[in-house]
Amino acid sequence: MQLLKDRIRKDGKIKEGNVLKVDSFLNHQMDVKLFHEIGLEFQRRFENEGINKILTIEASGIGIACLVAEVFDVPVVFAKKTQTKNIAGDVYTTQVESYTHGRIYDIIVSKEYLGEGDKVLVIDDFLANGKALEGLIQLVKDSGAELVGAGIVIEKGFQVGGEIIRNQGVHLESLAIVESMDEKTGEIVFR
Amino acid sequence: MQLLKDRIRKDGKIKEGNVLKVDSFLNHQMDVKLFHEIGLEFQRRFENEGINKILTIEASGIGIACLVAEVFDVPVVFAKKTQTKNIAGDVYTTQVESYTHGRIYDIIVSKEYLGEGDKVLVIDDFLANGKALEGLIQLVKDSGAELVGAGIVIEKGFQVGGEIIRNQGVHLESLAIVESMDEKTGEIVFR
Numbered sequence: 155m156q157l158l159k160d161r162i163r164k165d166g167k168i169k170e171g172n173v174l175k176v177d178s179f180l181n182h183q184m185d186v187k188l189f190h191e192i193g194l195e196f197q198r199r200f201e202n203e204g205i206n207k208i209l210t211i212e213a214s215g216i217g218i219a220c221l222v223a224e225v226f227d228v229p230v231v232f233a234k235k236t237q238t239k240n241i242a243g244d245v246y247t248t249q250v251e252s253y254t255h256g257r258i259y260d261i262i263v264s265k266e267y268l269g270e271g272d273k274v275l276v277i278d279d280f281l282a283n284g285k286a287l288e289g290l291i292q293l294v295k296d297s298g299a300e301l302v303g304a305g306i307v308i309e310k311g312f313q314v315g316g317e318i319i320r321n322q323g324v325h326l327e328s329l330a331i332v333e334s335m336d337e338k339t340g341e342i343v344f345r
Numbered sequence: 346m347q348l349l350k351d352r353i354r355k356d357g358k359i360k361e362g363n364v365l366k367v368d369s370f371l372n373h374q375m376d377v378k379l380f381h382e383i384g385l386e387f388q389r390r391f392e393n394e395g396i397n398k399i400l401t402i403e404a405s406g407i408g409i410a411c412l413v414a415e416v417f418d419v420p421v422v423f424a425k426k427t428q429t430k431n432i433a434g435d436v437y438t439t440q441v442e443s444y445t446h447g448r449i450y451d452i453i454v455s456k457e458y459l460g461e462g463d464k465v466l467v468i469d470d471f472l473a474n475g476k477a478l479e480g481l482i483q484l485v486k487d488s489g490a491e492l493v494g495a496g497i498v499i500e501k502g503f504q505v506g507g508e509i510i511r512n513q514g515v516h517l518e519s520l521a522i523v524e525s526m527d528e529k530t531g532e533i534v535f536r
Contacts, residue, residue: 177455177458178457178458179420182422182423182425182454182455182458183420183421183422183455183457183458184407184411184414184420184421184422184423185420186411186414186415186420186421187415187418189411190415212403212404212407213403213404213407213423213425216375216403216404216407216408216411217407217408217410217411217421217423219408220375220377220380220407220408220411220412221411221412221415223375223377224377224378224381224412224415227378229370229374229375229376229377230374230375230377230408231373231374231375232373232375232404232408234373234404236446255427263373264368264373264374266369266374267368267369267373267374
């Protein structure tokens with residue numbers, strides 16, 4: 155998606171430890187017009203699949219997922235990272251290891267909102283080692299819903315997540331795949 | 346907002362401890378069509394105010410804020426609840442006490458995305474004791490931005506938050522104010 159790649163080149167900042175900082179438009183400040191364009195692009199890539207639900211994970215996936223869901227005209231469900239008082243006991247749950255936060259956490263989805271008959275598109279902002287996406291796919295499987303595919307805004311192509319997920323036969327679409335980036339020159343190479 | 350009140354009466358569930366469970370359409374599964382209508386309603390209530398930024402807090406505020414922002418044609422910034430590797434040190438921060446989670450946490454916004462010249466509408470899903478909203482208002486003040494007002498989807502009118510915030514002179518608009526609710530009969534009285 156050229157609009158997105160141009161935006162990453164213009165506003166993305168490369169930080170130590172292969173961090174690509176895009177929080178001016180993607181995951182802290184959010185450009186909802188761009189998110190709408192992202193929705194249209196995912197619609198082109200997952201046409202005629204009968205998707206009736208978008209699944210994402212808190213927090214930074216939610217905004218994108220909502221604008222994508224508006225284009226698809228379906229509801230969003232977001233997996234929660236900790237069990238709160240307001241969710242009843244009947245949930246699907248799996249564990250995810252977070253690279254960014256350096257810890258393992260549970261993710262949960264209420265059984266009421268994911269299950270047989272659902273045709274699910276998983277949406278997230280980033281794909282790196284793939285742990286969050288693997289967790290979301292596991293929840294879809296556990297629920298008996300059908301996984302149509304996964305739509306990622308930015309994939310770090312130099313990390314293993316994309317390969318692992320594609321090798322599982324999942325229809326994975328990443329709108330920008332970063333092949334390499336150079337902290338010193340600021341150069342970003344897309345696949 | 347009648348559409349919202351009808352939906353709360355239809356799909357809301359009253360749980361022990363004055364919990365109003367609306368996670369079938371508001372804060373776990375999300376009805377983005379309803380969120381768009383919520384955006385239109387806030388636009389009517391905050392007309393001609395020159396709002397150029399929506400501020401919310403992760404996680405359940407984000408989806409609503411994004412659909413509201415689309416109507417206003419402005420970006421969203423969401424306050425984060427913990428400091429992650431991906432945010433540089435230059436942030437506004439304040440502390441919030443969470444009733445739902447029973448703990449105190451820091452909320453932060455990067456100084457890059459909130460500041461002088463911004464005319465800010467704060468958006469959140471719930472207002473109960475007002476701690477989260479007070480924290481967001483504090484961040485706006487600290488940044489030098491102008492607080493235009495706060496838009497809440499559901500206010501628990503029997504808790505103190507609404508009164509505290511209105512007594513500060515803040516233009517607070519809640520689309521549904523629950524005056525009382527009865528766990529046994531399922532009855533909800535709106536103000």
